Amino acid sequence: MPDERVTRIVPNLQVADVEEATRFYADTLGLDIAQRMVWIGTLVAPDSEHVQLSTITADATADVTPLVSVGVADVDAAYERVVRAGAPIVYDLTDEEWGVRRFFFRDPDGNVINVVAHRD
Numbered sequence: 001m002p003d004e005r006v007t008r009i010v011p012n013l014q015v016a017d018v019e020e021a022t023r024f025y026a027d028t029l030g031l032d033i034a035q036r037m038v039w040i041g042t043l044v045a046p047d048s049e050h051v052q053l054s055t056i057t058a059d060a061t062a063d064v065t066p067l068v069s070v071g072v073a074d075v076d077a078a079y080e081r082v083v084r085a086g087a088p089i090v091y092d093l094t095d096e097e098w099g100v101r102r103f104f105f106r107d108p109d110g111n112v113i114n115v116v117a118h119r120d
Contacts, residue, residue: 004078008071010042010052012114021055029053037098062091066104066114075101075117082115095119 015021022041026033031043031053039060045051059065072078079093082105090112091104102116 003073004081005073006070007073008050008052008069010054010069010071012040012054012056012066012069014065015055015057018055018057025053025055059091061094061096062104064090064104064112066112068111069114069116072115072117075103075115078115078117079103 013021018036018039018041022033022036022043025031025043029043030046032046033041034044034049034052035042037060039057041055043053043055054069056065070078075093079089082103083089087105087107089103090106091102091114093101093103095101099119100116101119102114104112104114106112
């Protein structure tokens with residue numbers, strides 16, 4: 001049976017400069033910088049890795065930038081569920097070079113959601 005658990009939900013704040021924005025949120029909110037790439041930075045609460053915030057300029061491989069990232073245990077099962085629900089897929093299921101498997105869908109209000117799992 002597929003494991004359809006959601007493991008985390010992370011807001012993605014669209015910013016002009018990832019470096020500057022990531023430093024700002026680390027300094028003002030006391031968050032730790034967990035990941036920084038040219039296009040995205042991820043911050044975590046010092047006492048809980050499940051409390052996260054990302055800053056993003058534009059997605060590295062997709063034509064759209066997601067508003068939220070939803071971590072799941074089984075991204076393939078999540079993909080099938082979203083397709084069955086009839087939500088438009090705007091970035092197909094993809095294995096990314098930075099070690100994740102993900103897809104994007106558009107919700108009924110037009111928000112783009114990134115559904116992602118880390119590959120083992």
